[in-house]
Amino acid sequence: MENSVELSTLEQWFEAYESATSSARTEAERARDYVDGNQLSEEEISALKKRGQPPVKYNRIRRKVEWLKGLEVKQRTDPKAFPRSPQHQEGAEAATDAIRYVCDNQDWDYTRSEVYDNFLVEGYGAAEVVHKQNRKGEVEVVINQYPWDRLFYDPHSRKSDFSDARYKGAVIWMDEADFLAEYPDRKELVQGLYADQGLGTSDTHDDRPKRAWVDATRKRIRVVLMWYRQGEVWHWCKFVSGEKLGSGESPYTDEGGESVCPLIMQAAYVGRDNERYGIVRDMFDPQDEINKRRSKALHGINSRQTMGVKGAVDSVSDMKRELANFDGHIEVNIEAFEDAARVGIKPFELMPTNDQISAQMGMFEDAKNEIDLLGANAALAGETGESQSGRAVLARQQGGMIELASLSDKLHRFTREIYRHIWMRIKQFWTEEKWVRVTDEEYGARFVGLNRPVTLEEQLGQAAPDEAQAIAMHLQLYPGDPRLQQPVAIENNVEELDVDILIEEVPDRVTLEGEIFEALMKYGPTLPPAVLIEADPVLPAKKKEKLLEALQSAQPSPQEQAEVEKTQSEVAENMANAQRLQIEAQTPRFA
Incomplete structure (x- = not known):
């Protein structure tokens, strides 16, 4: 039976999150701005324009983030279900196909990349694995991704996977028409929200740009979906400001029948005050220094320091403008030169600033090197700057990969949890006969029957x-x-299948394997085909397995091999006798 929490308590929890995470969310928004290239404040842009200098930015952060996202794409793998007992050996293949069907149907690869983007930049992301009934009355497993600025969580949670959070959820903005289609009896509630214009405590979850529970201009309503734990049971509640729209116990269970929350969240890093942050935080200062040092150096190159006696030039400001022009011309007063010569001083001179410009450029290069060493470094990217063996490149890549091991492990754990929840939904809701279409590179499209x-x-x-x-x-x-x-x-009764869901995500090994394959190819004709198939770094594992099976089935049995060898021996002997007789026939005979 539901042990629901009062709406006032749920609203307090939501506001507690907004209050406790205010500074962390401000930093997350700054991180996104830096990735998007918004790295200069209005005051800085105004100062640059005032001195006639363009607001130039060298966005090194985007390159870092895009490289890591590209690495995630390159390391994508499919889930694999393994049986926990011999009797489920065949069923494990069906479980694998069912999970892959859901992933393909929901475009999981793209969703994971979107979550990983939030994971790297703002510090955390999430996806929800739920079920819905389609128009045919069939139950489908659905994966919903929520952008980071639509998520909230228990601020007392300390674990990176939020497994210790008492509550978590998402903010959903709905058009009024969609809201009333789902809740047709709440028209008066909507009008009351428009009239009340209940403001939130922050603008993170806002339907940009207005910070409120409703947007009267666009006719949109903010709905909060909260999952919270009471003892060992998860509950859900949908509400707007001041009123519940629906609530109940979580309809989802794990393999053992225990209540679970379908919203899976993962953070990159957790600070001392439980704030979540990504890799961009460490790039703020180097990126700022890159922009400012480059701007300082550019300003210094276009500027000149001068020294002279009073009256050496008619107007100092006009003289400065002429110095800024490539074809500038400066006129000096001869009287000032004569007066200066009598006392033995220089009446006018340009001061050298090469040392200052060199110092600025040196620190500019230091800042670039610092940001280049964060995350995706040259060694991991394989940019060695010179021709090296595949083994040497691999060694450098493995060294660079150590820095990313923590992020990769968290993404791996998040992905495995998504697969596990997909299998939970399948076991719980796919109770009728169902055929799934599975597409893979080995067999093309095929159909698998479940139940x-x-x-x-x-x-x-x-x-x-x-x-x-x-x-x-x-x-x-x-x-x-x-x-x-x-x-x-x-x-393939999915309710009775007992499997483990595993995935394998490893660094790219093509460099070393390619070198080994090239070395083996030198002995190509003398090596068994199976050896070359196993060593090929390009062939997928499934394709290798298929080719090896075909090669093995094509090989004759020992008895057949013996008969072939006997036949070959007889043929060789007959050919030798025929050749001998031909030679004897052509040889002249002397009496």
Whole structure:
């Protein structure tokens, strides 16, 4: 039975999150701005324009983030289900196909990349694995991704996967028409929200740019979906300012029947005050220095320091403008030069500033080097600057990969949890016969039946002829017997399958394997084909397995091999005798 929490408490929890995470969310918004190239304040842009200098930015952060996102794309792998007992060996393949079907149907690869983008920049991301009924009445497993600025969580949570959070959820902005289609009896509530214009405590979750529970201009309403834990049971509640829209216990359970929350969240890093942040935080200062040092150096190159006696030039400001022009011309007063010569001083001179410009450029290069060493470094990217062996490149890449191991491990854990929840939803809601279309690079498109009833006729057809005949005689079956069409078993019954979901994500090894393959190719004709197939770094593992099986099946048995060798020996002997007889016939005979 539901043990619901009062709406006032839920609203307090939501406001507690907004209050406790204010500075962290401001920093997250700054991180996104820096990735987007918004790295200069209005005051800085105004100062640059005032001195006639363009607001130039060298966005090194975007390159870092894009490189890491590209690495994630390159390391994508498919889930694999392994049986926990021998009796589920065949069913594990069906479980694998079912999970891959959901991933393909929901475009999971793209969703994971979107979550990883938030994970790297703002510091955390999330996806929700739920179910819905389509128009045909079939239950589909759905993966929803929420942008980071639509998420909230228990600010007392300390773990990077939010497993210790008492509550978490998402903010959903809905058009008024969609809201009333889902809640047709809440028209008065909407009008009340427009009139009240209840303001939130921050603008992070706002429907840009207005900070409120409703947007009267666009006719949009902010709805909060909160998942919270009471003891060991998860509950949900949808609400707007001052009123619940719906609530209840979580409809989702794990393999053991325990209540679970379908919203899976993951953070990159967790600070001392439980704030979540990504890799961009460490790039703020180097990026600022890159922009400012470059701007300072550019300003210094276009500027000149001068020294002279009073009256050496008619106007100092005009003289400065002429110095800024490539074809500038400065006129000096001869009287000032004569007066200066009498006392032995220089009346006018340009002061050298090369040392200042060199210092600025040196610190500019230091800042670039610092940001280049963060995250995706040259070694990991394989940019060695010179021709090196594949083994040397791999060694450098493995050294660079250590820095990313923590991020990769968290993404791996998040992905595995998504796959696990997909399998939970399948086991819980796919109770009827279902056919899934699976596409892979090995077999193309194929169909897999889940919860498929097996008739007595099919079962007898799969049995050995003697065994099938014995069963038919025992049951006194006759041709056309209606009992033959009765289901006697369920094939790939997902509710009974007991599997582990595993994934493998490893650094790219093509460099070293390619070098080994090239070395083996030198001995190509003398090596068995199986060795070359195993060493090929380009062939996928499934394709290798298929080729090796075909190669093995094509090889003759020992008895057949012996007969082939005997035949080859006989043929060789016959050819030798024929050649000998031909030579004897052509050889002259002397009496």
